[in-house]
Amino acid sequence: MPIEVNGKSFETDEEGYLANINDWEPGVASVMAKEDDLELTDEHWDIINFLREYYEEYQIAPAVRVLTKAVGKKMGKDKGNSKYLYGLFPYGPAKQACRYAGLPKPTGCV
Amino acid sequence: MSEPIKKFLYLNRRAPYGTIYAWESLEVVLIGAAFDQDVSLAFVEDGVYQLTKGQDTAGIGMKNFSPTYAALGDYEVKKIFVEQESMTARGLSLDDLQHLTWEDEDEDYAEKDSIQVVSRAELAALMEDADVVFSF
Amino acid sequence: MSTLHTVNKSPFEKDSLGTCLDFAGSGASVLLIEDAVYGGLAGTRIAPRVKAALDSVKIYVLGPDLAARGFAEERLIPGISVVDYAGFVDLAAEHAKVQAWL
Numbered sequence: 001m002p003i004e005v006n007g008k009s010f011e012t013d014e015e016g017y018l019a020n021i022n023d024w025e026p027g028v029a030s031v032m033a034k035e036d037d038l039e040l041t042d043e044h045w046d047i048i049n050f051l052r053e054y055y056e057e058y059q060i061a062p063a064v065r066v067l068t069k070a071v072g073k074k075m076g077k078d079k080g081n082s083k084y085l086y087g088l089f090p091y092g093p094a095k096q097a098c099r100y101a102g103l104p105k106p107t108g109c110v
Numbered sequence: 111m112s113e114p115i116k117k118f119l120y121l122n123r124r125a126p127y128g129t130i131y132a133w134e135s136l137e138v139v140l141i142g143a144a145f146d147q148d149v150s151l152a153f154v155e156d157g158v159y160q161l162t163k164g165q166d167t168a169g170i171g172m173k174n175f176s177p178t179y180a181a182l183g184d185y186e187v188k189k190i191f192v193e194q195e196s197m198t199a200r201g202l203s204l205d206d207l208q209h210l211t212w213e214d215e216d217e218d219y220a221e222k223d224s225i226q227v228v229s230r231a232e233l234a235a236l237m238e239d240a241d242v243v244f245s246f
Numbered sequence: 247m248s249t250l251h252t253v254n255k256s257p258f259e260k261d262s263l264g265t266c267l268d269f270a271g272s273g274a275s276v277l278l279i280e281d282a283v284y285g286g287l288a289g290t291r292i293a294p295r296v297k298a299a300l301d302s303v304k305i306y307v308l309g310p311d312l313a314a315r316g317f318a319e320e321r322l323i324p325g326i327s328v329v330d331y332a333g334f335v336d337l338a339a340e341h342a343k344v345q346a347w348l
Contacts, residue, residue: 169310201289
C-alpha cells in the first residue's frame with residue numbers, strides 16, 4: 001500500500017518497506033513513525049541516518065548485531081547495545097529503523 | 111543449546127553478474143553469519159572476478175554488489191581465501207582486487223587483512239578440513 | 247555480408263569462445279558480451295588464442311559489461327575494440343546475420 005507524504009505518494013511492499021530506496025525523503029520516516037505512534041527524536045534520526053550511510057557504503061541493510069556493533073563504534077558503547085536501540089525502536093532496530101530509513105528489510109531478517 | 115562450532119567453507123567459482131550465483135552466495139554468507147560458526151570464503155576459477163575493484167554496473171542496469179564484500183568484516187567473516195593459480199590464469203594480481211579488512215575490537219579496532227592468497231594445494235587442504243562446503 | 251558472432255559465456259568456464267573462433271570465417275566479427283568480456287582481457291591463459299584470431303576476425307567487447315566487471319579498456323588485448331549498446335545495434339545491422347554462441 002502506498003504511503004502519502006507531503007502530498008506525494010510512495011510505493012511500498014507488502015511489509016511496508018519502501019519499494020525504491022532512492023525515493024526516500026525524511027518525511028517518509030516521519031509518516032511511518034506516526035503510523036506506529038512514535039515521535040521521532042534526534043536519537044532516532046541518528047540511527048536512521050546511520051543506516052542510510054551504511055547502505056550507501058555497503059549496499060545492504062545490516063543485521064541487528066552488525067548495526068549494534070557499528071553504532072557502538074561510531075557513537076559510543078552507551079548507544080551500541082540492544083537495550084538502547086530497542087528502546088528507540090521497539091519493533092526491532094534493524095526492521096523498524098531500516099523501514100523508516102527507506103532501506104530494504106535486512107538480509108537474513110524473516 | 112550449545113552445539114559445537116562447525117567450519118563452514120563457502121566455495122565461489124562463478125563470475126559476478128553473468129549468473130546469479132555470486133550474489134546468492136553472498137546473501138547466504140550474510141544470513142549464515144548469524145549462526146556463529148567458523149566461516150571461510152574461498153574464491154577460485156572465475157570466482158576471483160567477484161572481488162575485482164572498480165566494478166561499475168550503471169551501464170547494465172544491475173545492482174552493483176561489490177561494495178557488500180567490504181561489509182563481510184562487520185559480519186565477522188575474517189577469512190577470505192583467493193587461489194593463486196586462478197588469478198595467474200586470468201592475468202590478475204592482488205592489486206586488481208578490493209582490499210578487504212576486518213576490525214579487531216580487542217585491539218582498538220585495528221584493521222587486519224581478510225584476504226589470503228593460497229595455492230591450489232593449500233585450498234585443497236582447507237576444503238578437507240571444513241565440516242561443510244557450500245558450493246556456488 | 248558476413249556474420250556477427252556473439253559470445254556470452256566466460257572462456258574459463260565453457261569453450262564457447264574457442265568454438266566460435268574455430269567456426270568464424272575470415273572477415274567475420276565476434277562480439278564479447280556478459281561474462282565473455284573476460285575473454286578479451288590481456289595476460290590471461292586464453293589470451294594467445296584470442297590474439298591469434300585477430301588475424302582473421304574483428305573482435306569487439308561490450309563496454310558496459312566490461313565496466314560492470316571492473317576492467318578498463320586498457321586491460322584488453324590490443325586490437326580489440328569496445329562498443330556501447332548503440333554500437334552493438336550498428337554491428338548487428340552491418341552484418342548479414344547474427345549468430346549467438348551460448
